[in-house]
Amino acid sequence: MKPLADLPDWLAGGNVPRLIGALAVDGDAVRAVGGAVRNWLVGMPPGDVDLATTAEPGTVAARAARAGFKVVPTGIDHGTVTVVVEGTGYEVTTLREDIATDGRRAVVRFGRDWRADAARRDFTINAMSLSAEGELFDYFGGRDDLAEGRVRFIGDARARVREDRLRILRLFRFHATYARGEIDREALAACIAEREGLADLSRERLRAEIMKLVAAPRAGATCQAMADCGLLGRVLGGVTTAAALDRLAAVERALSIGPDPVQRLGLLAVLTREDALRLRERLALSNAEFRRLDGIGHGWRIDPAAGEAAAKRLLYAVGPRGFRDRVLVGFARSGAPPDNPAWRALVALPERWTAPHFPVSGEELQRRGLAPGPDIGAVLAEVRERWMAADFPAGRAAVGALVDAALAGFVTGKQQSERPPDREY
Template sequence: MKNAVPLNDTAWLTQGPPAKLLAVLDRDGEEARVVGGAVRNVLLGHPPGEIDVATTALPEEVVRRAAAAGFRPVPTGVEHGTVTVVIDGTGFEVTTLREDVETFGRKAKVRFGRSWQKDAERRDFTFNALSVSRDGTVHDPVGGIEDLEQHRVRFIGDPAMRIAEDYLRILRFFRFHAAYGRGAPDPDGLHACIVAREGVRKLSRERLRAELFKLLIAPRAAPTLVVMAEAGLLEEVLGGVPYLAGVANVIAVEAVLGFEPDPLRRLAGLAVSIAEDAERLWERLRLANVEHERLASMADGWWRIDPAIGESRARALLYRLGPAGYLDRIVLAWARAGAEAADIAWRELATLPERWQASVFPLKAADLIARGVPKGPQLGRALAAAEEKWISAGFPNDASALQRILDEAARGDEPHSGGAPPHQVRGRLRRGPGAQEN
């Protein structure tokens, strides 16, 4: 494989902010190149995505040149050689070349350098060490292009040493394999990941979550997760035994329904059966509160859903959960049932939000007050009961049905049993979209 090859698509490189930045940095005795993921993506025929630049210029010189050109330099990590340069509203990370002086895990001692080869050898995977000059020449110091062509994710140098520098590289190895790999992972890399798997415990929960979510939406997530499970890595990440068939079926159902890959829904398929699972993952991955509530909702009652529930109960569920929550439950229940992805009955449930939308709950607290219900907790209970009766009756809008519902709720009659039980989120009834207390 040649060390330098021409890049076919250079429009992204020779126009706009990237071209302006390289024109300023790549002159007067200094060199600058686009590095890493952008080069990899373009070689694969994808948009470049986020563009990072490496340079022989020291951080202070980067700041000076950027300011002189009218750009806005932001010293985001000068001590590590990184300056963010903002051009026309777009930020670019510019990092000075580095080389190792001593290596002992993540505490490796480095210094700024001028060798592109030594800088490349510090990176994680061969295709992430690719760089491109502003004339469109791709520089490939460690065989990254061949690995891309072979759909192979390969560590640079000693895999164990690369992993010891940052245990997140274990997850990145599998994430990139799920995105770009074919067949079995590189055996040397896989062995090193297995040996070092307990290092995952040392990672911050935020970094763990970010990398896992990227892996879950990758094109070959399902078979890659199988490899991780067999290697004992998934239990280290999740803190529990994964359900591989569940996530594979969620992915299949998403594809049949034309849904975008959803990492949280896939995580539920992989690792959530009961509420305790959602709590564990919330703690382990430091999920946002909204993610935690959604995961808990998916764990709540999916096993009671199948096509036999009928249209009326499905409508009640859709009203209570809203379209997004409803579809989460349907996809998870369908996946856990192991039904064929093209099953017509499941499709009918999944497409209900496209065919039906409930009207706004038409009754108000004032209607019950007019019937003698006192303000306070009793009024809240009566209004909730009225809403349940309205749901059970099939969401009527005619005056006689509404009058009957109000009369029954004011008397304290129990709701009819036609609908599914109210959905609970941390003990609070999730009201429908039109429920009002005054």
């Protein structure tokens, strides 16, 4: 057994050993698999910790419940049960063997052979497993590939892609996360050869992979390679420039902010509202995601030289998140260096200025004699414009003067519109 000092933190103590202890009974084994193992080997945060086991799903559920853990049958028909321990969910999947594949989903049966289960996975670096004692099981050279910054399929690359065409996107996502240098030639050739199969994948699966890809550490160069071989356009329908992702990543590092997948997707593929509409359809985006991309399409052409007053008006109109989306995308597309003071001042504006509450209501206008109806909305809009132009004053006297001016202008305009035309003789 390895000493605890050699184990990853998440395996040395806490929830994971407790869960493994509850499941690894009566001759069944449990190991950590997937991203947590890869990330431990390269010194990255673990992310989600997934487990694999020889126990069948019903047995997993029963043992977890007996230990007092919450059980969610997220994919029990396919062998996966989610076990919640102290608020954290862990996917536990029974070892499987493929019976048939159609390029989208595999038909599987449960098994007990760890090597056979590893052999059905896509990449060598995704086929490793780690026991509770810290023993690494690596059947296909994944650890060496990970150390060399290589992402390659297990066995025949094209056969693996045919099993599930989503592996085309997974190749690029894994490359952007773990690889160095060029994309594996055999893997790339297989993905290009099977590109027609992308059209058969569900929009939800495409969305999940694209969001992970654009947030990966080397997304810029990888997306450019994907665009160069015609694969990115097949998924997104259009791309502005992948090089801008590298510029945004440099800005993020300079400002100590993490990657935002929706924002990065907007930078990569949205110039207009039509682009946002297209992505909503292709990737089954949520309404909130679409609104953010739509905002980028409408408003990324920001000029820092316009001044702080204009920036405040935008921040007031779209809120902090919408403002940052537009500013950071504009920053990256401008080509300005990450230390550009004008752009950095814009990025920081939501931290040093909070848009005030609009201090005028329809009730106040009625107290001043304006009749209820559409005129209320028209005057409120005019007051709001004057209030923003005056740099959002809060004092009662200043606000009252703006209301007076708006009402006077409204009354004058209405009188002129209602005056009968001059008669000609």
